[in-house]
Amino acid sequence: MIRLFLALAATIGFGLFLASCNTLSKEECVAADWRVIGESDGAAGYEPQQRFAAHAKSCERVKIVPDQTIWFQGYQAGLVRYCTPLSGLARGQAGSGYANVCPPETVPGFLRGFGLGSKQHELQARLSSMQSDYSNKETDIDELSDKLRDAKDGDRSELRRRIEDLEDDMHDIRRDQRDVQDDLDRVNEDVEWFRRNPNAELPAPGY
Incomplete structure (x- = not known):
């Protein structure tokens, strides 16, 4: 080499x-x-x-x-x-990449941890992105509401429509957040199990 x-x-x-x-x-x-x-x-x-x-x-x-x-x-x-299972978990949780450097005998354990940590990182990032999107739409609604108070009659219906669309979007975001949070809760449970049993397969498949 x-x-x-x-x-x-x-x-x-x-x-x-x-x-x-x-x-x-x-x-x-x-x-x-x-x-x-x-x-x-x-x-x-x-x-x-x-x-x-x-x-x-x-x-x-x-x-x-x-x-x-x-x-x-x-x-x-x-x-x-x-190249250990818990190191793989930590690398995945940090959102790090993997350069395929582990020898064959340690790859399975490392990748079990890495996959689980990466899944946790991905779900946490999705929740954060959703919350940011939700906050941005809240700000947009506040700005449109300010405009609505001073708007002419011809503009008021359009402003109300835009506010309603944003409120619908926020409702959808909250629904999706609940689904992602449920997934994250399950992964968090798997992470805790994995910390206690780093050399064993996860009891349920998927990560």
């Missing part, structure tokens, strides 16, 4: 992996403990080829060449901490 890293870097060039920012400062490159950096990268679930290439690009500025062998040893150690 290390030879693959070197061949990839030589063929494609480190610059393709790092568009605009440096993963390490000049000072960090000079003082780097590559095993510690690799372990941190593995524990964070970074894709290894791209992450090491980015470090190498960052350290070109001070003519430091990262020790790929030592870095990768640390990376593998960090990956052990990353």
